Amino acid sequence: MRVGIVSPYSFDVPGGVQLHVRDLAEWLLGHGHEVNVLAPADEDTPLPGYVTGAGRAVPVPYNGSVARLLFGPLTGARVARWVEHGRFDLVHVHEPVSPSLSMLAMWAVEGPLVATFHTSGTRSRALLASRPALQPGLEKISGRIAVSDEARRFVREHIGGDAVVIPNGVYADRFAAAAPRPEWQGNPEAPTLGFLGRIEEPRKGLPVLLDAIPALLQRFPRLRVLVAGPGDPQVALAGRSPAVREACVFLGRVSDEDKARLLRSVDAYVAPNTGGESFGIILVEAMSACAPVVASDLHAFRAVLDDGWAGALFVNEDSRDLAAVLTDLLLAPADRADLARRGAERARRFDWDKVAGEIVNVYETVLEASPLRAGVPVDARPTRWWRGGN
Known part of the structure; x- marks a missing residue:
């Protein structure tokens, strides 16, 4: 399986989501899958070979903390190229409603899409304001994962729909x-x-x-x-x-x-x-x-x-x-x-052998239900929400 994983938060600063993305990618690689991770990172940040840096992130107050996020039309074009060139069987985005790479990837992807929700925050004014723009992307998600019952409650009450609970993993x-x-x-x-x-x-x-x-x-x-x-x-x-x-x-x-x-x-x-x-x-x-x-x-x-x-x-x-x-x-x-x-x-x-196995089960279920697998033609060219070149 060829999997693209998107981290919304910068790999320059360690955090729970970044560590989850890193460990999941390494587990998948160790079990014979092809993986590429897209994440914000400064140019001089040492990155593992499976990570593609998307550019310098900006510190932004988010969910009671300060997150390093990356957004905008130029970044959107970069994300679309990553999706297009990656030829992934499936793309897995983390925190898709955060104003960063995952949201951009969610808009760009036209194939099988899985999303993991980590947050348990309450509905914010920013989320309410961005809901019309988010909705088309959210509707593309075929598999929803929440890392806890609290995160699942956030999905059900503030995003709509439901999610399977699969916790964060640890070696x-x-x-x-x-x-x-x-x-x-x-x-x-x-x-x-x-x-x-x-x-x-x-x-x-x-x-x-x-x-x-x-x-x-x-x-x-x-x-x-x-x-x-x-x-x-x-x-x-x-x-x-x-x-x-x-x-x-x-x-x-x-x-x-x-x-x-x-x-x-x-x-x-x-x-x-x-x-x-x-x-x-x-x-x-x-x-x-x-x-x-x-x-x-x-x-x-x-x-x-x-x-x-x-x-x-x-x-x-x-x-x-x-x-x-x-x-x-x-x-x-x-x-x-x-x-x-x-x-x-x-x-x-919470060991990764158990947690990652449950995530792979979601991948396989999404792929089996994909129109691409069923032989239904789908336009594979990413949709762009901005004006501009390639």
Whole structure:
């Protein structure tokens, strides 16, 4: 099968959708399929051989975050050429209603089209305003995938139609096999907690974790909080006490290898996110690495953690509750080990061998139902919504 995959978000900055696209492409390639990924990327960005860079993206506030998107007539022409020259059996776009490459590809494709919806946001004014232009493209989609029940609800309530739920995937064995780093490991008197995310993005919840540290230090004076991700530590720590500043170790951006090693090293992984999450891939990564997970009780996180069976939950944005849950867990090594075991068991549901197999089943169903497969003539020349040349 020859598959074209479109990422709306730039490969210059790591994110959940980009990692999903990358891992799916590599799984398909490893199982004998031909794959090309189209994604925004600066010219000097090192890209895998299967990725075609579509040009420099622009930071845009989107879905409670800042996404690097790429749009416009010139980009539309570039996307149409990619579709036309790719001669794909099927094109798979991610986040088709985001104002970026996926929307342009959705308009350009005339053959079998699959879309994955990652967002769980509410209907926005921009979505309402763009609905007339989006509708013809949305009607082309033959297979709809949502990464969670929350994302499926978004599709049903704000897009129309339905979607099959197939979660994000993780190479669970890679995290399970990672070697801990001694300097990141703790002990009963000096435990370590992990946090990964953009540290200046409010919905990632780092301030909630920082607010919990003073209470934790009363019981664990040598506690360390290992913070990995982009952002300015001085901004994050502004106004914090010297004790909180001393407890925090900022690692900056970490490689995939070091992310796995960090998750294998800490006594607990903390996900204090405050909203805007449709899944929670970092929870699955932490569980795969056998890290006990403590997460805010968002609907999406509850679903990943099986309503608290595979990870501990605390009241969203309640730092006192977070401190109490962490204290209880750190004082009970047997409970912590049991939670880690259940988390690792739960993570197997999200392994790429299972998840990608379900995605391929959608591909095959769409291809079997395609007019092209049924011998019905279809004009293969992409439709253009702009004026201009080739």
